[in-house]
Amino acid sequence: MRAIVIEDVNKASIQELPDPVPAPGEVVVSVEACGLCGTDEHIYKGEFLSSYPLIPGHEFAGVITELGAGVEGWHVGDRVAVDPNISCHRCYFCQTERSNHCLNWRGIGVNVAGALAEKVAVPAENLYAIGDLNFEEAALIEPLSCVVYGLRRLQPAVGDEALIFGAGPIGLLHVQLLAHAGMHQVVVVDRIAQRLERARTLGATEVVLADGSLEQRLRQIAPLGFQIVVDATGVPVVVERALQFVKPAGKLLVFGVCPPQERISLSPFEVYRKDLQILGSFALRYTFHYARDLLASGVVQARPLISHVVGLGEGLAALTQPERFEKLKVVVRPGAR
Ligand SMILES: [Zn+2]
Ligand SMILES: [Zn+2]
Structure with a gap:
């Protein structure tokens, strides 16, 4: 062979x-x-x-x-x-x-x-x-299964708002599932305009180009921050910046795979003061059936x-x-x- x-x-x-x-x-x-x-x-x-x-x-x-x-x-x-x-x-x-x-x-x-x-x-x-x-x-099915695992850990609740960094295949799977999970906003950030257009057709309510005005745009969209923030880039500086957009008592899902030796700085005071949850998500666990069914029904494209x-x-x-x-x-x- x-x-x-x-x-x-x-x-x-x-x-x-x-x-x-x-x-x-x-x-x-x-x-x-x-x-x-x-x-x-x-x-x-x-x-x-x-x-x-x-x-x-x-x-x-x-x-x-x-x-x-x-x-x-x-x-x-x-x-x-x-x-x-x-x-x-x-x-x-x-x-x-x-x-x-x-x-x-x-x-x-x-x-x-x-x-x-x-x-x-x-x-x-x-x-x-x-x-x-x-x-x-x-x-x-395999990558979707990993996303299902991450979102089952994250437990988004109906009515929350979500912010997703990265509109690659993994980000677009998050977009589709979060749109179906009853988020009132699904906002997607990426550097590439074409990818953002695809995010929009797959359920994003707003898309934002990652340029100099990113921070300002996100503050306009969600002045209090986002209950759910997902990193689907695996870029350490993006993870570092993502934390500031989490609403008090909200959650950050670190989904993208950053290089193992990289470090970011974060304020422990901010994590404490804002009641933040920072969640990791490694691979998958008993989520293959769900992923297969989500594709078979067409809920995820x-x-x-x-x-x-x-x-x-x-x-x-x-x-x-x-x-x-x-x-x-x-x-x-x-x-x-
Ligand atoms: Zn893979
Ligand atoms: Zn074992």
Whole structure:
């Protein structure tokens, strides 16, 4: 099979490799669609917890082509999406319903061979049936599942107002879910006007270009601040500035992935005086079903988030030279030539 292989930091190529063989409890999935995300770029640049060589790709859907020993309830030909998080079920965190913090955590496409390949072997317990959902849209189940997890932690209440920094694919998923959650305002900030237009069509009530007048505009829109503020940029200075827009007794969700070594300054007095809650959100936990159902019902639209559908060759270019792609979500179809 053909696969994108990250051989070492900043070194990747397309290679011809033996097909994967399913271990007991595993199935082989023929990958129909695999999304690229910032995490893949971090892995390529050596900024994430991976060892090499590695086949990346953790946002994917496909068809089962082979069953390993002991797999029950699945059939060759089943259309599936795959939760890439493999947890051990034995450690303290798994046994206290916090499997995303598993002490023996492994991630398909992170430190286990991933789905930017024609085929991938995965644990059967990580499979989710996708019915007749389109494969390219089903590749968005994983990132949506992370957003669902974050918002279930955040618990927005009907009537709140929300401010979202970043109108990339993750920001646009937040926009759609918050618009459906009864926010009376969903305000989106980004540096790129085109992205803001898309945010508007997906439910944003106001969009604001991140320029010199940003602060003033946001004060006009919400003089007392926002009950809900979400960072979907992963840019430390944005997170730092976001805090000032949280209303007293409001909440900040740190969703974007900032580089691990970065620091921001914040005023502990302000956190105290304003009764603030600052929440993190790592990966996902038992939210795959919700994400699949949200896409299947059309409450969340994936199609407007997909800017490119490409084969492995262009997928490699998108991974290694992301600046060449003025992009939202790039979806790779490994079988396409
Ligand atoms: Zn991802
Ligand atoms: Zn565990």
